Amino acid sequence: MINTLKSYKELSSTVADIVETQLKEQPLSKLILPTGSTPIGLYDELVNRELDWSLVIAYNLDEYIMNIDHPYSYHSFMRKNLFDRINIYPDRCHFPFRPTLSFEDKIAGSMGIDLCMLGIGSNGHIAFNEPGSSFKSRTRVVDLTEQTIKDNSRFFDSIDDVPKQAITMGLGTIMESKRIILMANGNHKLNILNVAMNGEVTEDVPASILQNHNNVEVYYCD
Ligand code: PGA
Numbered sequence: 001m002i003n004t005l006k007s008y009k010e011l012s013s014t015v016a017d018i019v020e021t022q023l024k025e026q027p028l029s030k031l032i033l034p035t036g037s038t039p040i041g042l043y044d045e046l047v048n049r050e051l052d053w054s055l056v057i058a059y060n061l062d063e064y065i066m067n068i069d070h071p072y073s074y075h076s077f078m079r080k081n082l083f084d085r086i087n088i089y090p091d092r093c094h095f096p097f098r099p100t101l102s103f104e105d106k107i108a109g110s111m112g113i114d115l116c117m118l119g120i121g122s123n124g125h126i127a128f129n130e131p132g133s134s135f136k137s138r139t140r141v142v143d144l145t146e147q148t149i150k151d152n153s154r155f156f157d158s159i160d161d162v163p164k165q166a167i168t169m170g171l172g173t174i175m176e177s178k179r180i181i182l183m184a185n186g187n188h189k190l191n192i193l194n195v196a197m198n199g200e201v202t203e204d205v206p207a208s209i210l211q212n213h214n215n216v217e218v219y220y221c222d
Contacts, residue, residue, distance in 0.1 A: 012041030032116035039101030053088040061127035064163035117178035128168035
């Protein structure tokens, strides 16, 4: 189930191939997009391919509870790494918002997500669904774990600047996607990836829920 690729470049281009095929076959695609260090190469690759994003509807997995114009917000991340570099319409780029039920309605109104791309946290989280999250969870505000705050502090000036809360799509929301691609970059992710993909399906390891989905691919490079 885990496809091991030779390099980060190959990981990025393999997933970019999947996105390119998706957009060419279905210009009005609905995508779920991740942030973090892992998808940066994918986004660079997609920008270089000069695809037509004019009909695409994008949903991001999560956002910190913080000023969305802050340079370290996920809104800013996405603008910098992808949205400002392609011809997607800003009003088709959605991030989880409150009231969360309205965000869920927005996704439901687009009649199904065609392709969802995910990273995995070192504690097995997907989006900001931390260990213990219900497999039925929907979009909601969550407290980040110490581990996630520590992991993500590398993106901030200091660990004290990392927001303690976020708003995230739920595991139930993510699982309704028609196709899911999980990307993991680096040897430090291999153990949790194996636990999630080959171990017990348990809410203690949120990514293990993906074993219950019938259209998941996992791409890893060390
Ligand atoms: P990373 O984060 O891509 O920065 O490793 C992944 C995640 O926490 O989901």
